[in-house]
Amino acid sequence: MSLARLLVLAVLFAAPLAAQADEGYYPIKADDGETIANHRVPVEIESQIEKLPGIVAVGNPHGDVTLVEFYDVNCPFCRAASPDIEAMLKGNPELRLILVPFPVLGIPSIQGTRVELAVARLTSAQNFYKFHRLLDSSRGTVDGSRAIAAAQAVGLDVQKVLKIANEDKLADVMTAHLKLGDALAIQATPGFVIKGVAIVGYPGPKSLAEIIASVEKCGVVICQ
Structure with a gap:
């Protein structure tokens, strides 16, 4: 399947049950004081995240709090968040992170995501996260070549990675991610679901961190 067709399918498959975006269902403030857009998502749509192919879960597999991140390998805000999230994983034994590749920033991101999906299939979640952090700590555009170099750096066989990365069916995996992100009204990256x-x-x-702590304490993102 061509890359152009993949992008077309992403639009055609926009789910009719899409969550209604809301600029502030909860009064969530960013660290700089700005309001952060957030909205409720239907449980029947949220539950589909765990069923997506090609996702990776790290942290405590039985943790009390699951944080889902939809990210693009070339999203500067995702890169900025990455070391903070890693610190939260290390500091919170109850946190589980689900990583959902969400290639929305062009062809290089799609190429990089193909390699990500191959790496996810070939190695452990822990090693995938090491690979993920290598990409996030890099500078410049991440494309297929940059992602392959990172895969090699974490000990994977380049030819095996390339073989999987070039499979036609990976287009269906990426389309599934884009379709669900649309259904969840994830309109920018990073997008989190919790x-x-x-x-x-x-x-x-x-x-x-305050949102995660609230979910641990009272089961909602802001305790009343």
């Missing part, structure tokens, strides 16, 4: 709420954009480490 306890029935989609947060569009990165609120900063303090705000995100």
Whole structure:
């Protein structure tokens, strides 16, 4: 399947049950004081995240809090959030992170995501996360070549990665990610989903840590 066809399918498959975006269902403030767009998501749509092919879960597999991140390998805000999220994983034994590749920033991102999906199939979640952090800590555009170099850096066989990365069916995997992101009204990256709420954009480490702590304490993103 061509890359152009993949992008067309992403539009055609926009789900009719899409969540209604809301600029502030909860009064979530970013670390800089700005309001962060957020909205409720239907449980029947949120539950589909765990069923997506090609996702990777890291942290405590039985943790009390699951944070989902929809990200693009070339999203500067995703890169800025990445070390903060890693610190949260290390500091919170109850946190589980689900990574959903969401290639919305052009052909290089699609190429990089193909390699991501191959790496996810070939290695452990822990090693995938090491690869993921290598990409996030790099500068410049991440494309297929840059992603292949990162895969090699974490010990994977380049030919095996390329073989999987070039499979036609990976287009269907990426389309599934884009379709569900649309259904969740993830209109920018990074997009987070936690306890029935989609947060569009990165609120900063303090705000995100407070959201996670609230979910642990009272089961909602802001305790009453």
